Every structure is written in C-alpha cells, then in structure tokens.
Amino acid sequence: MWTLKQIADHIGGVVKGDGTFQVNSIGTLQAATTDQISFLSNKKYKKYLVDTNAGIVIVHESMVVDVPNHAIIVDDPYVAYAKTASLLNPTIEMSKGIHPTASVDATSQIHPSASIAAQVVIESDVEIAEDVIIGPGCVLLRGVKVGKATRMTANITICESVQIGKNGLIHPGVVIGADGFGIANDKGTWIKVPQIGSVVIGDDVEIGANTTIDRGAIDNTTIGNGVKLDNQIQIGHNVVIGDNTVIAGCTGIAGSTQIGQNCIIGGGVGISGHLEICDGVQMSGMSMITKSITKPGVYSSGIPAEPVQQWHRNVIRYRQMDKLADRVKQLETLNKK
Template identity: 45%
Template sequence: MPRQGVQVSAGELAERFGLLLRGDSARLISGVGTLATAAAGELSFLANPKYRSQLAATRAGLVVVRERDADGYAGDVLIAPDPYVAFARIAALFEPATVQAAGIHPSAVVHPDAHVDPGAAIGPHATIGAGSRIEAGAVVGPGCMVGEDCVVGTDSVLVARVTLVCRVTLGRRVRVHPGAVLGADGFGLALARDEGEPHWIKVPQLGGVRVGDDCEIGANTTIDRGALEDTVLEHDVRLDNQIQIAHNVHVGAHTAMAGCVAVAGSTRIGRYCMIGGAAGIAGHLEICDRVVVTAMTLVTHSIREPGEYSSGTPLMDSRSWRRNAVRFKQLDALARRVGPPPKDTE
C-alpha cells in the first residue's frame, strides 16, 4: 500500500540517499516489496545472504544491494554499504501518511492548567490533566489519557489509547503505541505486622518517568514511575510490545528489547544492549553496555562483561524431555557419584 501517487525516479533516489545507481536513472519507483513479491515498478533489497538466491528471480525494478552482491546480477541496483538501512530510509517515502491536523478535537477534555501548543494535535476523547504540556508537532491520538504534570515533547506521537498517568516526561520524536501505560504506580509494598493480621501497606510512588528523545514504546508496554527517584529511558531506546519496566529501572541509550521482556525494580541496563523476547531481568542488578540476552533467559545476577548470555534448556519432543528432565532433579546426586574432576583438567 504505497502512499497514494508517490513516484520517484531511480536517479532521484540515488542522489537523495547518497547511493550509487547502476541502471536506468529515469525508472520510476512507486512502492516497495520483498524480492519474492515486488513488481517492476517497485524497489526491493538484499541484506541477508540467505536470500541471495532470490535475487536472480526477482521482478523488482530496482534492488538495494551491497557492492559484492551487485556483481552477479544484471538488473538495476542501488549500491549501499548497508542495504537494510538504505531500504528503511527509502521505504519511508512510501508510507501512507496519516495527516493529523493541529488543534484540539472538540470532544477532548483539556484541563485549564494544561498547556497545549497551537502546533500540537489532540485527538477525539483525549484528556489532558493539570500541569501537563504538549509541545509543538506532538500528537495525542484518540482516547489517550495524559494525567497531571506530564510533558509530551516536540514531534512526539501517542498513537491512540496511550496513558501517561502522572509525572511522565517524553523527549522529542518519541513514539508510543496503543495501550501503553507510562507512569503507573510502581509496585511497592511493605508488610505491616503491627495492626491485626499482617497486611500490605502501599509505599507511595513519588517519582516519575523520563523518556529520552527518539525512543519507541510498544503496544501494551508498561513503564512504572519511580518510588523516590525517576524511572529513566535514555535516548533511542526501543521497546517492543508488552514489555514491563518496573519502578526506578534505568535503561541506557540505544538499547532494544523484544516483546514481553520484564525488568524488575531498580535494575540498571547499559547502552546498546539487546534483550531477547520474554527474557526476565531481576531487580537491583547492573547490566553493562553491549550485553545480548537470548529469548526467555532469566538474568539473576549483574553482568559486568559485554557478550551474549542465556539460560534454559533446549527444545525436545516431550517424551525425551520428560526422560531427561526427571534426571535434572537428581543431577547433584549424579555428579557426586561421578566424583570430582581430576586435578588440572578444569
């Protein structure tokens, strides 16, 4: 579904994105597709060598490739050092644009003590609380709830049905997807034993949430506000859907997390980390820069060395799994029967 009517010549693409064109510079491109599905008027790309065999057969009119992949291919190409990055930038031209006119929809409810920049767009059924500020170019989509003392920075977008509970500050160009909840109470409890049966006392959550420029926050992701200090995402942090970030977590710049990751309270994660889907990170840990955690791994201690970390067991048919799993319950006894390693071998 290309943006209605967008057509760009191959020559213009080469110039605009600083790429080398080998082929017809007048060829018009009106959309993008995979090597397998792109049509003659469309652009495709080859980044993963696994798909090299599809290059010969593609009907795409123009393909972004590395120089070395261009050699054996007769069709028109744009040559890029990183074809995926180049493709991502070009594809944005063909993205259907949702125009959000600036202004406040008549059904929105804006507190008199809130400030909405005339260049911001507030959608239907949105609410903006006291002391909050919506900057120029920002979009608060339909059904969003911005509570008290929040900031939605310049050109940031709350797509729809996003909640910023209170004391949430978003930088510039932040994108928050539907159903995300930022700034809800952190989960702080103290067990009172001095009145009747022991029961939970709620610990007030007096901090906020600070999100840096260019962050993206996925659908139904939750980021609680801090207890005494703030929960912090530095700039360019990328969170997929259904991630849970507990109070007082600090996430370093450029770190990306796949869907369903859970990070417990007060943990500090470094820059350029990549956290695999549904991984869990316990509370009060320090994870250094450039750590990769594989999917569904549980991180139970701090990590001081960059590198890749895992836990869990491999996939098996359930019959084999059960046979092995029962032995896990006796693993210590088994190791004792085998005895300690001979000296100097480990």
C-alpha cells in the same frame, strides 16, 4: 513516483542502470513488481534475487551481478531500505488543533501546531510541545510534559508528571507512570508504599504496544535517548535504561535495575531487581538474569524444546545429577585403590 536517482541520492547509494527509472512502492524480492523497489540484506533470501521482478533492488556491491534489473549499491542494504521506506511512506499529516470531543483542561498548554484527536483526555497543567500528535482515546494525567514532534497512536495512558522527550513514538495500550509495585508487610498486612517518583523518557524513544513503565518509588524511572522498546515489556520502578539500548517483546525488568547503553535484549527475558548491567551486553531470548553483568558480551539461558518423551527423560536425568556425581566419585575412589 520516485526515480532511481532520487532514491539513490536519498540513501547515498550508487546507481546501476537507468537513473530516470521510476518506482512507486516497496516490495519483497519474491512479491515485488517492476514498479516496486526491493532490497537484499539477509543472505537467506539471496536465492530470490535472480528471479525477482522488482524494478530496482538495493544491494551490497558483492551481489550486484545477480540483480536482473536496476540496482542501487550501498554498504548496508538494510539501513538503506529503512531510509527508502521512510522516503516512500511519509507520515500521514494529522489535522492540527483540538478535536471537539477531546477534553482538555484549561490550565494545560497545547501548542497550536499539535494535534489532539477525538476522545482524548488532558488533565491540568499538561504541556504539549509543537507538532506533537496525541491520537484518539489517549489520557494524559496532571502535569505531563510531551516534547516536540512526539506521536502517541491511540488509547495510551500517561500518568501524573511523566516527562517524555522529543521525536518519540508511542504505540497503543502503553501505560507510563503507573505506580511501581511497592508494598511493605506491616505485621501480616501489606500496606502501600506511595510511589512519589515519576518517569523521565529521553528523545527518539519508541515504545511498543501494551508496554508498561512504572513510576519511581522516590527517584524517577529513567529511559535514555534512542531507546527502542518492543511490545508488552514491563519495566519496574526506578529502572534506568541507558541510551540506544533496544529490548524485544515480553521482557520484564524488576525494580531498581540499571541497564547500560547499547545493550540488545531479546524477547521474553526476565531480569531481577537491583542489578547492574554494563554497556554493550546482549541477552538472547528467554534468558533469566539473576546477577549483575560487568563484562560486555552475549549471555543466554534456557534449554530449547525437544519432543515430549525426550524432555521427560532429560528432566528425570537432571534431577538425578546429584546422585550421578556421587556415583562417579565412588568409581574414582575405587579406581584410585
């Protein structure tokens, strides 16, 4: 149980109500009970505020009049909610040491405070720092280095010599350091271009389930500090992603493209290879990026869906644009006479 005051202190908010009031968990405005804390940040949900049963609601000052019970007033309720959720849901402690079913090569250095779970494989010359958690079924190939307090959930593959920073969080099915797609056409036959670079991942990086990050062809693929990657993202060889850039699921980035810092890239975006994207660029979902971007701002492409008959008609019109332009030109000529 946490008191209103404890939580307010933790998130730097102002108490409105009884500071000794207690809650035990988090709920949405619609579903929360009196022993739960909730929050309002998206205006879309404002309608649920008046009738919420939540014992405490985290709100912006402008909304506090509508809170039926206790409140904590903050500048940014979403950030405050994130901090509250971390306070109320501490990470479960894993048992330290190496599970008896794990297979760890004798040449690897595992810090005694690290946790190596069941069925893990750690090959030779791997270095695991303190408080690292390697979940069940993970495979770390030769020479991998994992920084302090980084957690890998389960069934993750980290290939040869990949380096991962501190405080990382890697979700199941992720593959880091598989070969980049390097092939050369030798008189009609594709031959392999060995991928001799590696992958270097900064601190505080989160990587979503089944995302893949390829190793570099010669130099390394590089992921900056504070980068957050969602699920099923594909990052080609020698891509560079700047600090604090976030990328939503199913986006693909082709080889050697450089993405700046503090970019926000939507889901299902496709980015061609060998481009440079400057800092502060946002891309909306399913955008098709074929050229470098040198100016911060929001970029978009794609035509949203419509009823199928309309779609058919519009695709036909699209293919007739060239002729339509000619017809307009003819009319213009006619009208000039």
